[in-house]
Amino acid sequence: MNFITEAVVKAVKQLYGTDIAQTDINLQETRKEFEGQLTIVTFPFTRFSKKSPEQTGNDIGEYLVANVTDVEAFNVIKGFLNICLADSFWLNTLYSHILPDTFGVFAPNGQRVMVEYSSPNTNKPLHLGHIRNNLLGYSVAQILAAAGYEVVKANLVNDRGIHICKSMLAWQKWGNGETPESTGIKGDHLVGKYYVIFDKEYKKQIEQLKADGQTEDEAKKNASLIREAQLMLLKWEQGDDDVISLWKTMNGWVYSGFADTYKSLGVDFDQYYYESNTYLLGKDIIEEGLEKGVFFKKEDGSVWIDLTADGLDQKLVLRSDGTSVYITQDMGTAQLKYNDFRMDKSIYVVGNEQDYHFKVLFLILQKLGKAGADGLFHLSYGMVDLPSGKMKSREGTVVDADDLMAEMVQTARERTEELGKVDGFSDEEKQMLYKTIGMGALKFFLLKVDPKKRLLFDPNESVDFQGHTGPFIQYTHARIRSVLNRVDAENKRVEIVELAGVERDLIVVLNRFPEVIQEAAAGYTPAVIANYVYDLAKLFNKFYHEKSILQAEDETLKQFRLQLAAASAKVIKKGMGLLGIMVPERM
Incomplete structure (x- = not known):
């Protein structure tokens, strides 16, 4: 303006x-x-x-x-x-700005940004927390791309360490050679099954050792299972052929399972990094930091950084035996990513339990004067809870991502059939609609809340066609398309004398869409888009109920309202697309 x-x-x-x-x-x-x-x-x-x-x-x-x-x-x-x-201003805005295909499309701004999300462990399937992580990361990447950034979507896979060896060892002991193919179990679930078996057997050994007189700490260290797992990790680090072969096989099962889950979620990645390739990185940065006086060495040979002047504390960056800690490899990985892509911004989508870790990491990289250090951002998000008793997880502790998605599709099926919204659909069309609505409900519910907030996800509430939900917006889009499919809107300007209040309001809200994209991109928050699209859908429904489109007083007014409806459908579809949500053409 x-x-x-x-x-x-x-x-x-x-x-x-x-x-x-x-x-x-x-x-x-x-x-x-x-x-x-x-x-x-x-x-x-x-x-x-x-x-x-x-x-x-x-x-x-x-x-x-x-x-x-x-x-x-x-x-x-x-x-x-x-x-x-004046009404003339808003009509000009509709025809010259909103209706053209370029609306809501920004020219490249010359900046590259990496969004790193998912970051799973290869010892178990993805769970409810991973769903929020993946949906946030993917949506933020979509929004930044829409705002003109060149975006690289990255996934750092935690594919090594003691937790992986636990699954491998349990499979060796109790697996009897079973595979995803022989059992019909998805690869990540099969590996997760053996991680749970290890935990159960390990606890039995601890209880037995405690009964024999050891303290709990002694029992945890002395149990034969944990010692065998530690030995397996040592062999992995030494490159033992048999251990490496089993590791590759079981990780392969997991990656296949993850790929299916990512496909169902509708997320993807441009670049994968693996901790097995990055865990030794960062040691050269320690030497550099010692030379610059950023780090200091204690008498036992361990290396630290003193961040007390920055309101933090002293932080270990290298153990006395010369082995890395997490922050060491994270420094190295940050350098590797920057070397690969020279990005202006790098966003880490990680839960808020890691807030302190990222404060320390970013501060260290800034003190070292690393290129790109000022563009680092931790997109911190809260946990997701479910109402107790709503869902049983396969393992009894966390809610499995595949189970939750399946339940969402089933809930969408039941609700849609209750409301009779699938009359005239083929079986294939019905299945597609149930998935579109179920996944739309899940995604919208998780993305409409500010990422920093902890949220309570209720599967039933999320599939409410009248609530602050994805299905309400999806149904609005389908309603508009059903009108437009009956009569084509003319692709030319029509002149009307005066706008009704609700028509003007609709143009005003539509016109805000580019500004909303920029706001969501600047704050890395899909919630801005989600709530904007919901408000737009609500306003369109008000317009639809107050003003007849197909029975307008004259042809000119009918064409204008058809064009206004077409613009609303376009913006709803684009906005939901930025959230990774599909909208149906009919329902």
Whole structure:
């Protein structure tokens, strides 16, 4: 709305003889309870107008009505000047800005950003927490791409360590050679099954050793299973052929299982990194940090960094035996990623239990003067809870991602059939619709909440066709398409004399879409998109109920409303697409 701020600059110069910049003007969207579309805060102008905020607002409002064609009227509420733009302005906006295919599409901004998400362990299937992680990461990547960034979607797979060896050892002892093919069990679930078996058998050994007189700590260290797992890890690090072969085989099962889950979730990656290739990285950075005086060595040979002046504490970065800690390899991996892609920003999508870790990591990289260190961002998110008793997890501790998705599709089937929304659908179309609605419900429910907040996910509530849900928006889109499929909207401007209030409101909200994309990109929050699309769907339904489209008073008005409906469908589809959600053409 540059033309408004330009006019206000001229008004202030003419009325009060004072030069101001456009950036000095606080221009806001008018609150819903007041008339108008744009609001200017007049308090800052009183120092040179020498008048009350209300009188100043009246002066500027009268100037705008007299001198700006598109300003139709104004009102002043205390220190707020509410501006009503002319219907002609909003019609021009619809035809020149909103309806063209370029709407909501930003030119490349020359910046590259990496979004790293998922980061699974290869000893068990993905769970509910991974679902929020994957959906957040994928959606943020989509939003940043829409905002003009070149985006690299990365996945750092935790494919080594003692937890992997636990599954491998349990399979060796109790697996009897079974495979995903011989059992019909998905690969990641099969490996996860043996991780659980290891845990159960390990606990039995601990209890036996405690019964024999050992303390709990002694028993945990002395149990034969954990000693065997530690030996297997040592052999893996030494490159033992048999251990490496089993590791590759079982990880292969897991990757195949993960691929199926990612496909069902509708997420993908451009680049994979594996901890087995990165866990030795970072030691050269330790030497560099010692030379620069960023790190210091203690008497036992361990290397530390003192961050107490930054409000943190002392942090170990290399053990006395020369082995890495997590932060060591994370420094090395950050360097590797930057060397590979030279990105301007790097976003880590990781749960809030790692907040401290990333504060330390980013601070260390900044103190080392590493290229790209100032572009690092931890997209921290809260846990997801389920109402107790809603779902039983396969292992009894965490909710499995595949189980949850299957339940969502089943819930969508039951709710859709209850409401009779599949009349005339073939079986194949029904299955596709159930999946579209079920996954849309899951994704929207998890993404509509600010990432930082912990949330309670209720599968039944999420599939409510009348609530603040994905299915409500999907149904709105299908409703619009059913109208448009009956009569084609003309691809040319039609002239109407006056807009109804709800028509103007719809254009105003549609026009905000590019601004909403930029806001969501700047804050790395899909919730901004989700809530915008929900508000748009609500407003369209109000328009649909108040104003007949196909039975409009004349052909010109009918065509205009068809075009307005088409614009609404386009923005709903694009907005939901940024969340990774499909919208059905009919239901």
